[in-house]
Amino acid sequence: MTDRAPTVFLVDDDPGVLKALTTLLTVSGYDVKPFASAQEFLDDHDASLPGCAVFDVAMPDIDGLELQAALLEKNLDRPVIFVTGFGDIPTSVRAMKAGAIDFITKPVREQQLLEAVAQAVKRDAEARERLSELKLIDTKLAGLTPRELEVVRHVIAGKLNKQIAHELGTVINTVKVHRGRAMRKLGVQSVADLVRVAQKAGVQPAGGKR
Amino acid sequence: MVNLQTSPPNLGRWLINLGLCFPCALLLLIAAWPAQADEASRRILLLEGLTATQPAGMQTLEAFKNRLREKGSKDVEIFIEFLELGRFPGEADQARTARYLGEKFSEKRLDLLVPISRGALEFVMKNRDNFGPTTPIVYCCTAAAAASAMNLPRDVVGVINEYNWSKTLDLAERLQPDARNLVVISGASAYDREWLQDLRREIEPRAKRYTTHYVTGLPYDEMLREVAELPRDTIVLLVPVFADGSGQPRVPPEVATDVTKASSAPVYAPIDTLFGTGIVGGFMDSYEAHGIAAADLALQILEGKDPATLPAQTRPLHTYRVDARQLEHWGLAENALPPDTDVRFKPPTLWEQHRNAVLGTIAVFGLQTVGVVLLLVQVRRRKQAELSLRESEERLAFAAASANVGIWRLDLLTNDLWLTDHCRSMFDLAFAGPVTTKALLDKIHPEDRDGFADSVELAAKLGEPLDVEFRIASPAADAHWLVARGHPIADNVGKPVRISGIFADITDRKTAEAEAEAQRKEVSHLMRVSVLGELSGAIAHELNQPLTAILAYAQAARRLIGGQNPELGLIAGVLDEIVHEDDRASEVIRRLHVLLRKGESKLETVNLNDLIQSTLRLLHSELINRKIRVDVALGDNLPPMSGDPVQLQQVLLNLFVNAMDSMNATSALERLLMVRTQSAGGSSVEVRIADRGHGIAEAERRQLFKPFFTTKDRGLGLGLSICSKIVKAHGGKLKIDNNADRGVTASLTLPAKVAAELAS
Numbered sequence: 001m002t003d004r005a006p007t008v009f010l011v012d013d014d015p016g017v018l019k020a021l022t023t024l025l026t027v028s029g030y031d032v033k034p035f036a037s038a039q040e041f042l043d044d045h046d047a048s049l050p051g052c053a054v055f056d057v058a059m060p061d062i063d064g065l066e067l068q069a070a071l072l073e074k075n076l077d078r079p080v081i082f083v084t085g086f087g088d089i090p091t092s093v094r095a096m097k098a099g100a101i102d103f104i105t106k107p108v109r110e111q112q113l114l115e116a117v118a119q120a121v122k123r124d125a126e127a128r129e130r131l132s133e134l135k136l137i138d139t140k141l142a143g144l145t146p147r148e149l150e151v152v153r154h155v156i157a158g159k160l161n162k163q164i165a166h167e168l169g170t171v172i173n174t175v176k177v178h179r180g181r182a183m184r185k186l187g188v189q190s191v192a193d194l195v196r197v198a199q200k201a202g203v204q205p206a207g208g209k210r
Numbered sequence: 211m212v213n214l215q216t217s218p219p220n221l222g223r224w225l226i227n228l229g230l231c232f233p234c235a236l237l238l239l240i241a242a243w244p245a246q247a248d249e250a251s252r253r254i255l256l257l258e259g260l261t262a263t264q265p266a267g268m269q270t271l272e273a274f275k276n277r278l279r280e281k282g283s284k285d286v287e288i289f290i291e292f293l294e295l296g297r298f299p300g301e302a303d304q305a306r307t308a309r310y311l312g313e314k315f316s317e318k319r320l321d322l323l324v325p326i327s328r329g330a331l332e333f334v335m336k337n338r339d340n341f342g343p344t345t346p347i348v349y350c351c352t353a354a355a356a357a358s359a360m361n362l363p364r365d366v367v368g369v370i371n372e373y374n375w376s377k378t379l380d381l382a383e384r385l386q387p388d389a390r391n392l393v394v395i396s397g398a399s400a401y402d403r404e405w406l407q408d409l410r411r412e413i414e415p416r417a418k419r420y421t422t423h424y425v426t427g428l429p430y431d432e433m434l435r436e437v438a439e440l441p442r443d444t445i446v447l448l449v450p451v452f453a454d455g456s457g458q459p460r461v462p463p464e465v466a467t468d469v470t471k472a473s474s475a476p477v478y479a480p481i482d483t484l485f486g487t488g489i490v491g492g493f494m495d496s497y498e499a500h501g502i503a504a505a506d507l508a509l510q511i512l513e514g515k516d517p518a519t520l521p522a523q524t525r526p527l528h529t530y531r532v533d534a535r536q537l538e539h540w541g542l543a544e545n546a547l548p549p550d551t552d553v554r555f556k557p558p559t560l561w562e563q564h565r566n567a568v569l570g571t572i573a574v575f576g577l578q579t580v581g582v583v584l585l586l587v588q589v590r591r592r593k594q595a596e597l598s599l600r601e602s603e604e605r606l607a608f609a610a611a612s613a614n615v616g617i618w619r620l621d622l623l624t625n626d627l628w629l630t631d632h633c634r635s636m637f638d639l640a641f642a643g644p645v646t647t648k649a650l651l652d653k654i655h656p657e658d659r660d661g662f663a664d665s666v667e668l669a670a671k672l673g674e675p676l677d678v679e680f681r682i683a684s685p686a687a688d689a690h691w692l693v694a695r696g697h698p699i700a701d702n703v704g705k706p707v708r709i710s711g712i713f714a715d716i717t718d719r720k721t722a723e724a725e726a727e728a729q730r731k732e733v734s735h736l737m738r739v740s741v742l743g744e745l746s747g748a749i750a751h752e753l754n755q756p757l758t759a760i761l762a763y764a765q766a767a768r769r770l771i772g773g774q775n776p777e778l779g780l781i782a783g784v785l786d787e788i789v790h791e792d793d794r795a796s797e798v799i800r801r802l803h804v805l806l807r808k809g810e811s812k813l814e815t816v817n818l819n820d821l822i823q824s825t826l827r828l829l830h831s832e833l834i835n836r837k838i839r840v841d842v843a844l845g846d847n848l849p850p851m852s853g854d855p856v857q858l859q860q861v862l863l864n865l866f867v868n869a870m871d872s873m874n875a876t877s878a879l880e881r882l883l884m885v886r887t888q889s890a891g892g893s894s895v896e897v898r899i900a901d902r903g904h905g906i907a908e909a910e911r912r913q914l915f916k917p918f919f920t921t922k923d924r925g926l927g928l929g930l931s932i933c934s935k936i937v938k939a940h941g942g943k944l945k946i947d948n949n950a951d952r953g954v955t956a957s958l959t960l961p962a963k964v965a966a967e968l969a970s
Contacts, residue, residue: 016791020759023784024766027773058751058834083758085751085831106758110765122320 006121007031007051009078011041011067013059015016021054021083021108028114030121038062038070047076050128052101052120054113057084057091065091068098077127083108137201140186148182150206151175155182155191156198157205167206252321252512256290256342257334259327260452261297265463266483266497270326270351273501274508281509289315295329296401296452296459304333312340320345322508328352329401331368333443339442344512350504351497354523357384366516369503369524373405375412375447378480381530381551382445385490385542386476391444392420395437395469397451397460398427405449420445430454432467434472444475448489459916463487476540480919486555490540491532499526530925564838570862601851607632610712618649619710620698622670633713636692637682655681655689662694672700673706676843679716691720734932735808738860741867741929742805755831756795763788799928801828804856805863811854818895818960819844819887821855825862826885829870837878845888848895849962857936858960861944864929865899867955870951871922872903894942900955914946 008030012018015036022034031051035041038059053071055064062070062146070081084091087105095103101123102116144152147168154164162180165172188194198205211573226675256274258267271290278286288577293307313635325334331349334341349357349368357370383389392413396406406426425436433454437446448469450462463483470477470488477962479485481493503526511517537544537553544553564571606631610617616633620626627645634641637653654662658680675697683688696711759891767784770776798805801824826833833840873881884900906914906921913919915934920927930946937944949955 003795014755014759016759016787016794017755017762020762020766020787022789024762024769027769028764060837060839063834063837085754085758086747086835088951105762106754108758110762110769129584 004050005029005031005041007033007036007046007049008117009033009041009051009053010047011035011053011059011064012056012083017056017106021113021156025054025117026112028110028117030117038064038067041067041072045076045078045140047078050121050124052079052081052117052124054081054083054117057095058086060101065095065098068095068100072098073124077124078121081113081116081120083113090094090114093170120126134200137186137197140197141201141203143185144182145178146174148178148185149203151178152182152186152194152198153203153206156195157207161207211354211486232720244893251285251287253287253289253318254322254324254508254512255315255320256288257323257325257330258292259288259295259325259329259333260292261294261742262292263461265461266293266351266481267326269483269497273498274324274350275501276503277502277505278509281505283509284514289318289320293330293333295327295333296399299400302922304336308333308337308340312337315341317808323347323509324437324508325349326351326504328356328404328935331357331362332360335362335366339501343443344527346517347526348507348517350500350509353410354525355408356404357523362522364522367507367511367520367524369500369507369526371500372493372525372528373408373480374493374528375409375480376416377530378447378478378491379413379416379445381491381493381532381548382447382476382478382951384546384548385537385540386443387447387546389443389445389546390421391441391475392417392422392447393425393440393444393475394422394449395425395433395451396445397453398457399453399459400454402449405542407498409447409449418784426455428455430456430458430460434468437469437473437475439475440475442475444477446473446477448477448479448484450479450481450484470536473929476536476542485531486533487685488536489533490536490542491530491551494531495526495528495782502526508513572862617710618711619708620666620696621708623708636715638684653683655683657681665694669696669698670706670707673700673704674832676709679720689717689720691715691717709712730932730935731808733928734857734860734936737932738863738926740854741863742802744831744867745829748830748835749798749828751831751835752798752828753795756791758796759791760788760795763791777891798828805859807856811857813852814855815850815856816853816855816859818848818851818897821859822862822885822897825859825866827839828863829866833870833883834872836873836881837874838881838883840883840885841889842885844885848889849892850885851892851895851960851962852942853938853960858940860959861933861936862897862899864933865958868929869899869901869903869953869956872901872905875904876902895960895962897958898955899958900949901947902921902952903953905952906946907956911946911948915944917947 008025010018010021010025010032012021012034013036016196018034020035022032025032031049033044035044038055039062041053042062053140055067057064061069065083071078071080080095080099081101082092082095082103082143083106084103087103092103101120102112103117104112141149150168151164154167159167161172161175164181165175170173183189186194186197188197213562224795256271258264258271264269275288277600278288291311293304297303297714298304298307320341323334323338323341325331325347326346326349328351329348329353330645331893334347334349336855338345344365347366349366351371352368354370354372357368362368379392382731394406394409394413396402396409416953428436433856440446448466451460451465451469452462453459454465461759462481464487466477466479466484466487466489476490476493479489482494482496482498485491503524507520507524510520520560530854531549532553534544534553534556536542547553562933605616610630611632614632616636617630619628621628626648627647629637629639629645629649629650630643633639634645637650638644639649639653643725651659651663662678662680662743668674675694675695677693679691693716694711695714698709700708701707763784767781767788770781787887799885805828822842822844826842852890866885869883873883880902882902884898886896886898886900888896890896910919910921914930916927917931919926919931929945934944937958937960940960944956944958944959946954946956
């Protein structure tokens with residue numbers, strides 16, 4: 001077990017259902033944060049907490065799908081599970097297209113809900129891991145001088161030192177020095193690793209945009 | 211005096227004497243007018259032989275004067291002298307009278323002398339010089355024989371009378387063919403004797419047939435005694451008696467009266483003045499006729515006619531004349547009379563005798579008859595009217611009975627109740643005998659009895675029309691409904707004295723109404739079902755929520771039990787939650803059941819706010835689904851009201867759904883359902899339900915409450931129609947108006963206390 005249980009953000013306008021699902025998810029080992037309306041959730045949502053969200057579809061003012069849209073708008077990649085009284089296909093298709101993990105019809109089966117939550121939590125965890133790795137690379141990339149980043153872009157484009165020196169109007173040795181420093185700064189030993197990191201970080205190979 | 215009356219021939223002669231041409235004559239006529247007046251007056255001296263007391267003479271004089279007047283000779287001056295020859299019979303007397311008259315008229319030139327009666331004529335002829343020897347003479351009342359005997363000169367003309375004793379005797383013989391005796395009665399004076407002589411001369415030849423007896427010169431009483439003892443087969447001839455045997459002057463008619471009265475046999479006389487005194491009759495003319503004839507002769511002479519050219523003797527018409535009363539008195543046969551006999555004093559017919567009385571009587575009878583006829587007609591008409599009234603009453607009663615209507619009348623003073631037979635059969639009352647109001651009331655259903663009695667009392671007290679429906683207390687299970695309608699009839703001070711009216715059987719109507727009501731309820735129910743059907747998804751969701759919660763709690767509980775160190779307190783809490791959520795589910799089902807069930811409507815105390823909340827609960831999911839925000843502000847302290855909660859909820863449900871439906875096209879952010887309640891003056895509650903929908907066109911608005919009118923694509927058009935009926939039944943009002951900005955507001959006003967008709 002990890003140090004901390006994943007959080008489930010639960011939004012349902014029906015107090016009875018909200019309380020019941022909170023109980024079930026809590027008993028199932030989640031840290032549940034219940035909200036009686038979409039607005040309350042939006043106001044109090046802590047994006048840093050790992051976990052997922054369970055939204056009721058039919059709610060006054062802001063319904064579940066709208067709430068999902070609102071999260072996307074804020075670039076909050078919180079995995080969402082919908083529960084609804086009306087399992088109508090158009091709504092579920094919309095929800096799934098918008099990235100919902102699952103679309104569960106009330107009354108909610110425990111297995112289905114917990115599986116969905118588990119999947120969502122896992123996806124959230126993966127996303128968070130990916131994000132933190134990216135952040136590290138970004139930090140490393142930020143440590144490169146512009147000349148070093150330029151050399152990296154040429155390297156991941158598959159060019160030889162000699163070609164790079166020629167294109168940058170310098171000598172091969174200088175290229176070798178920059179290349180060595182950049183690899184050391186980025187913490188990679190091989191060109192293959194360098195290419196992988198650069199791709200993750202979204203560094204564009206030189207000449208690609210020609 | 212202007213002689214305008216101058217007769218034309220006279221004027222003519224006058225003109226000819228002047229020998230003037232006509233135009234001049236005319237002028238002169240005018241000029242000569244006054245001169246003529248002096249000459250105009252002519253004088254006639256009438257000389258009556260007897261006294262002014264003798265009827266014969268007086269009749270003649272009157273007739274003469276009247277005749278002259280008739281003929282227009284007013285300018286003639288008439289003098290009358292009575293010679294009284296009976297009283298002054300001697301030569302000396304006559305001479306004196308003649309002298310006296312001569313003196314008397316010496317200054318008055320006489321134009322004509324008219325001696326009346328034979329005596330007068332003899333006097334005049336004897337003393338003619340005293341009156342002017344050339345003065346023309348017209349005599350009258352003188353017997354033809356006497357006149358002839360006098361050998362009168364040709365310038366003396368006159369009217370003769372004929373006391374025809376012979377013909378009078380003829381008459382008597384015809385009437386008394388078996389008579390044996392003949393009695394002649396006459397007076398004692400010389401004048402009387404002259405009369406008698408005339409008679410004897412005439413009848414002597416015929417008297418041999420009879421035993422003839424002359425009663426002459428007897429004192430009056432003796433004479434009367436004599437005639438009283440005459441045998442019945444006697445013919446009595448009465449000569450005018452001017453003096454009786456004792457020398458007493460007599461008036462012939464009076465004598466005749468006495469004689470005829472006394473006589474034991476019929477009396478005859480040919481003398482006009484005696485006619486009517488008691489004589490049977492005779493051959494006679496009248497003194498009146500003499501006077502007239504004499505006047506005619508006198509006029510001709512005054513006009514200048516030469517007396518010699520005139521007939522010497524003029525004889526007025528003579529006829530047989532009899533007194534019918536005497537015919538009867540003596541038992542004489544009328545059919546024995548000579549033809550053309552003038553029968554007078556015929557026992558006057560009722561008509562003749564009492565013409566006016568008869569006419570009057572007839573008139574009275576006529577009027578009475580008319581009256582009686584009118585009365586009869588009236589009576590007949592009244593009878594007909596009564597008959598037709600009775601017929602009409604019977605017809606009315608029949609028609610009323612045919613129409614299942616009974617007629618009644620209640621006397622408010624005596625409390626007497628009158629009912630048609632049909633009424634009695636309606637109430638199952640005996641056909642005979644009086645019906646008391648109590649007996650009638652007893653027949654009314656106990657629940658309706660007081661209401662009926664109160665209505666009648668109110669109508670009687672206020673004089674207002676009565677209209678009350680009630681049931682008959684019938685042993686049969688089926689209620690028998692009647693309506694009583696009536697109108698009070700007031701006396702002249704406006705106080706109701708009786709009520710007349712009808713009972714009509716309205717069971718059919720009531721049944722029909724009940725059926726209609728049942729159908730209405732059916733439709734109403736179907737509409738509820740229909741609305742709920744529309745909402746089934748949302749309602750299912752409402753039920754789904756507690757189910758979801760229950761399932762979640764149950765799974766949580768199982769998890770808790772399955773874990774290490776299951777915490778029982780926690781589990782109990784979860785179980786409590788399950789119970790709670792189950793209650794919630796039941797509540798939803800109950801609400802649904804209430805709306806879906808078909809039941810008798812019943813009055814309950816209703817809290818409208820609760821009803822609204824409950825209804826909104828049912829709609830909760832639907833509202834969320836449709837993204838309709840709800841703004842509810844319910845007033846505090848609403849007065850309690852009674853009503854049928856199901857029906858009222860149906861109204862609210864309909865109004866909410868309508869409001870929701872109207873906002874389908876409204877953008878999601880705008881969708882708002884506003885619900886307000888407030889107490890309106892403490893006596894009613896107002897509910898306002900406003901939407902922000904498409905509103906409603908004015909033309910549509912007017913038809914909103916009509917059945918089968920709808921603005922929805924899939925509406926039946928019954929919702930509002932039913933709502934308005936329900937609201938009306940609750941004594942409330944429902945109206946729907948467009949809002950100023952957008953959408954409509956439905957205003958529902960319900961009275962705090964509800965009319966009893968809901969129960970029906």
